[in-house]
Amino acid sequence: MRGFILNIRDAKGEDKIATLITSDKIKKYYRFFGARHAILKVGNLVEFRVEGEDGSYMPRLRELRLIEFPWILNNDKISIWQDLMQLFFTHLKDREDIATFYYDLILKSSEKWEKQNTKRVIVDSYIELLIEEKRVRDLNECYICQKPLNKLVSLMRGYRPAHIECINSPQIDKLKLENYFKIKKSLYLNDDEIDILYQTIMRGF
Ligand SMILES: [Zn+2]
Numbered sequence: 001m002r003g004f005i006l007n008i009r010d011a012k013g014e015d016k017i018a019t020l021i022t023s024d025k026i027k028k029y030y031r032f033f034g035a036r037h038a039i040l041k042v043g044n045l046v047e048f049r050v051e052g053e054d055g056s057y058m059p060r061l062r063e064l065r066l067i068e069f070p071w072i073l074n075n076d077k078i079s080i081w082q083d084l085m086q087l088f089f090t091h092l093k094d095r096e097d098i099a100t101f102y103y104d105l106i107l108k109s110s111e112k113w114e115k116q117n118t119k120r121v122i123v124d125s126y127i128e129l130l131i132e133e134k135r136v137r138d139l140n141e142c143y144i145c146q147k148p149l150n151k152l153v154s155l156m157r158g159y160r161p162a163h164i165e166c167i168n169s170p171q172i173d174k175l176k177l178e179n180y181f182k183i184k185k186s187l188y189l190n191d192d193e194i195d196i197l198y199q200t201i202m203r204g205f
Pocket residue numbers: 142143144145146147162163166
């Protein structure tokens with residue numbers, strides 16, 4: 001099997017419990033002496049075998065093998081990648097069966113991670129996620145006061161639109177946002193706008 005490590009927590013002694021996302025599942029696995037395995041790190045893509053899948057204990061990870069990213073030595077890229085994995089973990093951790101969409105989206109992001117600006121990759125991926133989950137909001141009405149919005153809108157978590165007076169966060173041109181929602185790409189957004197969207201996403205999916 002192949003999966004991304006979304007989270008790792010301590011178990012008994014040097015053992016660890018890792019949460020992995022595979023093409024159709026989010027699952028926790030036990031790893032004996034996990035603390036000694038450098039491969040067991042949030043964000044890594046690994047190949048593995050599972051032992052004890054049908055038993056009454058937590059299934060165990062065996063024969064872990066790292067599938068290396070080309071950007072494995074770039075600390076900045078790794079750090080933002082791990083933040084992104086944390087967001088996916090928080091978003092999906094209470095589910096077990098999931099659509100292949102999520103794994104595919106993470107895989108696609110990892111492939112763009114080396115060459116593209118990582119904030120843009122996140123902004124592009126997030127709109128795909130909102131569309132998949134049917135959570136894209138209409139930008140004409142403020143989420144806080146329910147009054148109409150003008151040409152510029154501020155965004156809350158989940159891209160909920162609001163007046164700057166209602167939430168006091170930076171504004172973006174509404175037409176540009178609508179275009180981004182429509183073409184599912186950040187192509188026409190400048191770096192400042194990307195930064196605003198990135199900060200919004202980092203508050204949580
Ligand atoms: Zn308002």
